[in-house]
Amino acid sequence: MPATEPKPVTVLLHLHEQLGSADLQQLCGPDNRNIKRIEDRYRVRLLGQPGHWQVDGERAEAAAQAVRRLQAQLVLHGELSEVDIEGVLKDDAVTADDTAAGSDVMIAGRRHIVGKTPNQRAYLKAIRNKTLTLAVGPAGSGKTYLAVAAAVAAMSSNRVERIILTRPAVEAGERLGFLPGDMQQKVDPYLRPLFDALADMLGVERMSGLLEQGKIEIAPLAYMRGRTLNDAFIILDEAQNTTREQMKMFLTRLGFGACMVVTGDVTQVDLPRHQHSGLLHALQVLENVPDIGICRLAAGDVVRHRLVEQIVNAYEADEHE
Structure with a gap:
């Protein structure tokens, strides 16, 4: 017929x-x-x-x-x-x-945040329900912005006392020693995306006030060594650029009453070739550990300019070939 x-x-x-x-x-x-x-x-x-x-x-x-x-x-x-x-x-x-x-609307400062795709909503649910969440995905999939939003919402509702945001200061083959300026000037460009997300939700004036009060701390990953972080919402961004040792060091900073989110893009590892990504290792080691959520975002979760999703898909297709 x-x-x-x-x-x-x-x-x-x-x-x-x-x-x-x-x-x-x-x-x-x-x-x-x-x-x-x-x-x-x-x-x-x-x-x-x-x-x-x-x-x-x-x-x-x-x-x-x-x-x-x-x-x-x-x-x-x-x-x-x-x-x-x-x-x-x-x-x-x-x-x-x-x-x-x-x-499922989350109030983060002056923004009302909601997951735009099923994977983003699952990611936010994991952050709410798990003590530690690992999220991997391409640029524009919302892994960093949503984590910062969840942190702002948690502090606003008094579920945590402070927010700690950190990144490894290694990207695109550069080293801090070769950059101009003092340590703060060297580090600021690496942490700028976190500042931008906070400023979008809180406004620059309120963000600056919370930074001065110590309610929000933004620091390179190396500054985390030896600390125990209680009653805090802790985010490690660009975690694909951590070594195994750095990742273990960071994860063991988790204290009582704390929530931790680790984000990264495993397709953009900038470590030297002889070093293995701590994020890739953690995804394997921690997969079956209770109270840990693992979320994988994809090109379909990219909520930026439509061309960004097409670029991600083109690179993925080239890698498969």
């Missing part, structure tokens, strides 16, 4: 009166850019006036649900960011009702 052609589907989409003209304009985007992205993503057409559309295409219901989710994001947060839009387009598993209800 010849294959039957899929029937065209039409969905009438009428948004609630909660959105004024300015909100509708933000929902649609400049020159209807957001609507065009939904049309391209689901291969549908949205016909009619803004807020009152006829959605035509095989995936009309999924496209309408995406628009409803964007509306719910806009009502809940008062704005739509590029990350919000990209997250909605990547994940069909969340409904508009989930978004409107603030399902």
